Amino acid sequence: MMESDYSQALASSTSSNVVSILSSVLLIAGFWFLFVKANEDGWKAVIPLYNMYTAFDIVYGNGWKCLLLLVPVLNIAVYVMFYYRLAQVFGKDTIICILTVLFSPIMLLVIAFTPDSSYRGPCDKFI
Numbered sequence: 001m002m003e004s005d006y007s008q009a010l011a012s013s014t015s016s017n018v019v020s021i022l023s024s025v026l027l028i029a030g031f032w033f034l035f036v037k038a039n040e041d042g043w044k045a046v047i048p049l050y051n052m053y054t055a056f057d058i059v060y061g062n063g064w065k066c067l068l069l070l071v072p073v074l075n076i077a078v079y080v081m082f083y084y085r086l087a088q089v090f091g092k093d094t095i096i097c098i099l100t101v102l103f104s105p106i107m108l109l110v111i112a113f114t115p116d117s118s119y120r121g122p123c124d125k126f127i
Contacts, residue, residue, distance in 0.1 A: 023105050030108025031055060037090070037112060038119040059085045061122030081126070090117040 031045035035054060044054045057063035059082060068078045080101050087097040090111050100107040111117050 026105035026109060030105060030112055033112035034058070034086075034090070034108060037117070055086070056082065057122075058119070059089055059122060060126060065126065085123050085125075087111060089120055089123055091120055092117060 028045050028051075031051055032042040035045055035058070036042045038058045040054055040058065045051045052066045052069065053063035056066040065078075069075045071078075083101045083104050084097045087100040087107070092100070092111060096107070096111070100111065
C-alpha cells in the first residue's frame with residue numbers, strides 16, 4: 001500500500017512538472033515572437049527579469065513599471081492590466097484582451113502569429 005501512494009505522488013509530481021515546463025516554453029516562445037514583432041531582440045525573452053522589463057517597456061513605454069509586480073496584492077491588478085494592455089498594443093479587441101489575461105501562454109502565441117496584429121506603440125494609460 002505504501003508503494004502505491006509513492007507511485008501516485010511521483011506520477012502527480014511528474015505531470016505537474018511537464019505542465020509547468022510546457023507553460024514556460026510557451027511563454028518564452030510567445031514573448032520571443034512578440035518582441036520581434038515590436039522591433040525588440042527576441043533573445044530578451046529568455047532572460048528572467050529582463051524579459052518583464054522589456055515587455056513593460058513595449059506595453060507602457062517605461063520598463064520600470066514592472067517593479068510594481070513586487071508589491072503584494074497590487075501585483076494582481078498590475079498583472080491583469082499588463083496582459084490586457086499587451087493585447088491592446090497589438091491591435092486586439094476586448095474579447096482577445098480578456099482571453100489573454102486568462103490564458104496568457106496560448107494567447108501570446110495567437111497574437112504573435114496572427115497576421116493582422118501589428119505593434120501600435122505603447123499605450124497612454126497605465127491602469
